[in-house]
Ligand code: ADP
């Protein structure tokens with residue numbers, strides 16, 4: 385990586401402002417998914433071992449620039465405290481005299497947590513006064529919030545203008561895993577793109593078509609591609625205004641010698657309901673009034689053969705409406721194949737990651753990206769402002 389990372393700087397006795405992504409789901413005051421907190425621990429532990437004075441910062445939910453007590457980071461501070469066996473001092477607000485005093489009094493190896501940075505409107509506006517306020521608390525800025533790296537906010541990018549800025553271990557790992565898979569892959573490289581809509585993934589498809597050997601398209605978005613081939617799709621989710629684009633992308637694949645695979649059969653249902661009658665039909669024989677909610681058995685087998693011979697697979701987007709058990713088979717089948725494969729398997733996208741979790745196969749993947757939007761933008765080939773802002777190596 386061409387940016388400085390934690391290991392490039394001397395941390396002993398330094399005040400370090402660490403932007404994390406602690407945007408975790410909370411229900412009835414309890415954290416229901418700790419993935420992001422666990423992902424942040426290597427950086428926190430390293431800072432502790434190297435006797436830094438740690439100031440943690442994050443957003444939580446969407447307070448829209450106002451103080452919302454139910455979105456306080458106190459619960460997260462408590463949980464981190466339990467996990468590392470050390471007090472995390474909770475600041476009463478995001479910035480202000482009391483916070484500055486707390487930061488000044490930190491001793492080596494002590495940790496404090498700022499309040500939810502999105503309690504202040506300047507955060508999302510990337511207000512430079514706020515960025516300077518953050519910078520004034522510390523000597524070094526560490527960005528480890530991969531999930532927010534696609535946003536130029538005061539605590540993700542603005543602050544980096546004012547003090548030395550380095551990547552934390554999570555960002556470093558994400559960039560390495562995603563970067564190698566896409567830009568320097570072991571081939572054949574296969575991308576599996578699914579999910580609901582073509583419109584969400586246009587950038588991803590356009591970027592990956594330049595890089596992959598095979599592009600597998602499944603999920604709801606495959607319907608638009610099948611419609612582009614002239615098939616009647618019944619009541620399936622089809623984006624009429626994207627049919628022309630789908631035709632262009634199919635052409636591009638042909639011109640670039642990239643095989644674009646569409647499902648040759650589909651699991652169709654009469655209603656958008658787990659208990660609806662279903663049948664498996666060839667993709668050009670969707671019955672009138674029925675809708676495709678998963679890939680079919682033949683498609684699963686054909687995709688599976690390509691996946692098994694791949695050295696690298698990048699997967700973004702489920703193959704069907706996996707939230708309903710009867711339409712989850714295609715998605716879980718892919719997860720199973722990736723789990724068994726000896727190749728590199730990279731999963732990006734919030735719902736795809738959730739599907740792999742639900743299938744109980746998360747441990748078997750080479751890498752599951754912790755950033756939904758950020759990993760999508762990375763796969764689109766965009767630079768992430770939170771990474772761009774870091775000091776060059
Ligand atoms: P990710 O979060 O992994 O990037 P997306 O958000 O793009 O994935 O897509 C996930 C959604 O796509 C899921 O909610 C799933 O139900 C939906 N989906 C998949 N296949 C279909 C389909 N055939 N019809 C309607 N929705 C679908």
Ligand code: MG
Pocket residue numbers: 733734735
């Ligand atoms: Mg999603």
